[in-house]
Amino acid sequence: MAAIYSLYIINKSGxxxxxKDYGSAGRMDTNDSLRLASLWHSMxxxxxxxxxxxxxxxxxxxxxxxxxxxxxxxxxxxxxFVVCEPGSPxxxxxxxxxxxxxxxxxxxxxxxxxxxxxxxxxxxxxxxQAVQKDRVxxxxx
Amino acid sequence: MIGVGKxxxxxxxxxxxLSKGKQEVSLSxxxxxxxxLVQYNQTQVDNITELERRLEDAGYAVGAxxxxxxxxxxxxxxxxxxxxxxxxxxxxxxxxxxFGKVADSLEKGTEHEDEYMISEKELLVNRFISIPKDxxxxxxxxxxxxxxxxxxxxxxxxxxVTAHFVPVEGQQRPRTTILIKFAEEVLRREARLG
Numbered sequence: 279m280a281a282i283y284s285l286y287i288i289n290k291s292g293x294x295x296x297x298k299d300y301g302s303a304g305r306m307d308t309n310d311s312l313r314l315a316s317l318w319h320s321m322x323x324x325x326x327x328x329x330x331x332x333x334x335x336x337x338x339x340x341x342x343x344x345x346x347x348x349x350x351x352x353x354x355x356x357x358x359f360v361v362c363e364p365g366s367p368x369x370x371x372x373x374x375x376x377x378x379x380x381x382x383x384x385x386x387x388x389x390x391x392x393x394x395x396x397x398x399x400x401x402x403x404x405x406x407q408a409v410q411k412d413r414v415x416x417x418x419x
Numbered sequence: 420m421i422g423v424g425k426x427x428x429x430x431x432x433x434x435x436x437l438s439k440g441k442q443e444v445s446l447s448x449x450x451x452x453x454x455x456l457v458q459y460n461q462t463q464v465d466n467i468t469e470l471e472r473r474l475e476d477a478g479y480a481v482g483a484x485x486x487x488x489x490x491x492x493x494x495x496x497x498x499x500x501x502x503x504x505x506x507x508x509x510x511x512x513x514x515x516x517x518f519g520k521v522a523d524s525l526e527k528g529t530e531h532e533d534e535y536m537i538s539e540k541e542l543l544v545n546r547f548i549s550i551p552k553d554x555x556x557x558x559x560x561x562x563x564x565x566x567x568x569x570x571x572x573x574x575x576x577x578x579x580v581t582a583h584f585v586p587v588e589g590q591q592r593p594r595t596t597i598l599i600k601f602a603e604e605v606l607r608r609e610a611r612l613g
Binding site: 382383386387388389397398399400401403 | 447450454455457461548549550554591592
């Protein structure tokens with residue numbers, strides 16, 4: 279069972295800086311993933327404007343018939359979002375954890391250039407461990 | 420209130436015991452500072468060997484100071500004069516003060532008499548650093564190698580110290596080995612001392 283279909287990280291101007299898909303469902307080619315990233319960036323911004331209540335920070339969860347999209351935006355405007363099976367639990371905490379990994383293994387890496395695509399070995403290793411762990415937790419229930 | 424209560428009066432700053440200092444600093448704080456150090460030096464050089472050398476020089480200054488401080492604080496103003504003594508001083512005392520733990524291992528090189536290796540599964544300075552593929556065998560541990568060289572050279576043991584990644588079987592990440600190659604005079608002196 280694959281709870282998570284894919285993970286995206288987009289920078290503050292809407293460019294896709296990290297994309298990874300898990301399992302076979304919902305796989306996308308590079309162009310589609312870039313398109314989805316910038317589309318989501320704009321939708322997120324528009325939702326803030328359209329919101330009837332004050333202080334809206336943008337869409338956090340989008341629910342569709344066959345997937346859920348959870349989004350987390352950091353204070354600097356970097357957005358993390360996962361596409362997963364409908365009703366997958368603990369996605370907020372997973373996103374927060376991925377943000378933690380990003381601050382550790384990407385931002386503290388002297389060879390990473392801000393706002394550029396993420397190519398850090400340690401980030402990949404720790405990320406796959408985190409996702410694996412999450413799957414185990416999901417299987418255990 | 421500050422200054423109220425029992426106060427010890429010291430006539431002279433030199434008579435005060437040397438304080439142990441704060442034992443810990445923030446790892447994030449250090450990681451960002453070190454990252455900036457690497458990034459700054461990267462703008463100043465045009466090849467990797469040069470970058471390695473600059474990091475080593477930065478570490479050398481730390482090593483020279485740490486030797487001075489630790490000889491005074493831990494050793495009662497004495498320093499090691501024998502090869503194995505100074506190596507275990509680096510491996511345990513220096514490592515403990517700098518990284519909060521003893522180094523994982525200290526070994527003698529199998530091929531050469533004058534080579535020693537300090538290995539660390541995960542060097543503190545490399546904790547958050549991923550080396551890009553195009554930089555080849557570059558290792559930010561060069562900074563630590565510089566520290567070791569600083570300690571050894573100022574204690575009278577001139578040596579060439581380098582940092583290398585060594586792959587470990589069954590492990591995703593390679594470990595870092597600090598290779599110490601002593602100068603000829605050091606070994607001659609050791610032989611004479613018996």
